[in-house]
Amino acid sequence: DQQVKQNSPSLSVQEGRISILNCDYTNSMFDYFLWYKKYPAEGPTFLISISSIKDKNEDGRFTVFLNKSAKHLSLHIVPSQPGDSAVYFCAAGPSGTYKYIFGTGTRLKVLA
Amino acid sequence: GAGVSQSPSNKVTEKGKDVELRCDPISGHTALYWYRQSLGQGLEFLIYFQGNSAPDKSGLPSDRFSAERTGGSVSTLTIQRTQQEDSAVYLCASSRSQGGYEQYFGPGTRLTVT
Numbered sequence A: 001d002q003q004v005k006q007n008s009p010s011l012s013v014q015e016g017r018i019s020i021l022n023c024d025y026t027n028s029m030f031d032y033f034l035w036y037k038k039y040p041a042e043g044p045t046f047l048i049s050i051s052s053i054k055d056k057n058e059d060g061r062f063t064v065f066l067n068k069s070a071k072h073l074s075l076h077i078v079p080s081q082p083g084d085s086a087v088y089f090c091a092a093g094p095s096g097t098y099k100y101i102f103g104t105g106t107r108l109k110v111l112a
Numbered sequence B: 001g002a003g004v005s006q007s008p009s010n011k012v013t014e015k016g017k018d019v020e021l022r023c024d025p026i027s028g029h030t031a032l033y034w035y036r037q038s039l040g041q042g043l044e045f046l047i048y049f050q051g052n053s054a055p056d057k058s059g060l061p062s063d064r065f066s067a068e069r070t071g072g073s074v075s076t077l078t079i080q081r082t083q084q085e086d087s088a089v090y091l092c093a094s095s096r097s098q099g100g101y102e103q104y105f106g107p108g109t110r111l112t113v114t
Helices: none
Strands: A010-014 A019-025 A032-038 A045-051 A056-059 A062-067 A072-077 A086-093 A106-111 B005-007 B010-013 B019-024 B031-037 B044-050 B065-069 B075-079 B088-095 B109-113
Touching (some): A019 A032, A019 A086, A032 A062, A045 A056, A045 A062, A045 A072, B010 B019, B044 B065, B044 B075, B075 B088
Parallel strands (some): A010 A106, B010 B109
Antiparallel strands (some): A032 A045, A032 A086, A062 A072, A086 A106, B019 B075, B031 B088, B065 B075
């Protein structure tokens, strides 16, 4: 039973356009959400997070949106750059947990 | 500064053999995690160490898996009598404190059981 789902295994976007990566969760106890980026042969690196008390968090080109009623979050990258090509994982859990549940990842390819 | 390091980066072993995977966390990080990523799957939590507290082993898939953390620093994940389904990338992460939101991951060990 996957509590965190990333239904798109891959996504291709032209350089300069917006990339939108989606994530759905099922557990209503989850109130903290994170996005990680992973390059080949490297470990995931933390990108951005959001608490359920907010519906948006922005950091430079990266913005995460949270829709609690739909149990859905999305990561927007604007403008997309070739260096953004990586696998993106979302993770979710209750605040203060150490056991975040990770999605299966979405492979983003930004075309030059 | 040095990040999380893991060794070996790749390990090929025969079914039935034991393997040891090593993780060196970031100095000063009290929390250490092990995850497994099988092909096409998300990161699966295995075990969590926090300071001198008893580890949370709830994610270990069977009693063939064990882990220890010596001196609150280096950790070793041991898999006994490896099976083909153990083939995966094993990732270690550390964070500054319990429930640390930002976990710093190592590059992983790719284990292949033949």
